[in-house]
Each structure stands twice: as structure tokens, then as C-alpha cells.
Amino acid sequence: MFEFSNRSLKRLEGVNPQLIELMKKAIARSPIDFGIPADGGKRTAERQKELYDKGVSKCDGTITKSYHQSGNAVDVYAYVDGKASWDVEHLAMIAGVVLSVAAEMNLNVRWGGTFGSRVFKGWDRPHFEIRD
Numbered sequence: 001m002f003e004f005s006n007r008s009l010k011r012l013e014g015v016n017p018q019l020i021e022l023m024k025k026a027i028a029r030s031p032i033d034f035g036i037p038a039d040g041g042k043r044t045a046e047r048q049k050e051l052y053d054k055g056v057s058k059c060d061g062t063i064t065k066s067y068h069q070s071g072n073a074v075d076v077y078a079y080v081d082g083k084a085s086w087d088v089e090h091l092a093m094i095a096g097v098v099l100s101v102a103a104e105m106n107l108n109v110r111w112g113g114t115f116g117s118r119v120f121k122g123w124d125r126p127h128f129e130i131r132d
């Protein structure tokens with residue numbers, strides 16, 4: 001059974017408590033380990049703008065806001081064989097666990113790997129967001 005490192009827990013600070021609870025339950029059940037990358041939790045508008053300017057996020061933080069700014073999104077990476085992995089098969093395994101636990105908790109959670117092109121114009125497999 002896996003659990004978050006202190007570093008990952010620190011990166012979850014400020015995130016919606018329901019989303020944190022979901023991720024803690026998911027990692028305990030996940031067949032593979034995973035963690036929270038830098039910028040994977042709550043972001044300020046300034047940080048969001050920096051990520052937009054770097055080309056790593058579609059949201060500029062002001063006109064287009066990320067769910068990360070309200071603490072309603074989390075990014076993950078897989079941790080396999082001693083190193084970080086963003087391979088689709090690893091992220092899809094994590095998503096399966098996260099979405100099944102979310103259903104049990106009656107939470108409306110979307111996985112970036114299933115986003116349509118209208119919002120994200122592509123795939124965002126490390127990303128999970130909670131909606132009202």
C-alpha cells in the first residue's frame with residue numbers, strides 16, 4: 001500500500017479538502033505509486049501566468065482561469081521503478097483508481113485524459129479536477 005510523501009502532502013496544501021481526501025484514498029488503493037509534482041496543487045494567478053508564459057498551461061490565470069487557482073485541481077505523476085513516469089499506461093491506471101474512488105465518494109471529478117477538445121484542446125492525463 002502506498003501513501004504520499006511529505007513533499008507531495010506539502011504540495012497539496014490549499015487544495016479542496018475533498019480532493020485531498022480522494023487522492024489519499026486513491027493512493028492507498030493504487031497498484032502503482034504516485035506523487036504530486038511541483039505546481040500540481042493550488043496556484044496563485046501569478047504562478048498560473050508564469051506557467052502560461054512558459055507554454056505548459058492553457059490558462060493565463062486572469063482571462064482563462066485554471067481549476068488549480070481555486071484549489072479544485074490536482075496533477076499527479078506515476079512513480080515506477082524508482083523514477084517518475086508520465087507514461088499513458090501508468091497515468092491511466094491511476095485515473096482508474098481515482099475515478100472509482102470518486103464515484104464511491106459521490107464526487108464529480110473529471111480526469112484530464114478524457115477532456116474533449118473544446119476546453120483543453122488535447123489530453124492532460126496528469127490532471128484531475130473536482131466540479132460542483
Ligand SMILES: [Zn+2]
Pocket residue numbers: 068073074075126127128
Ligand atoms: Zn492540472
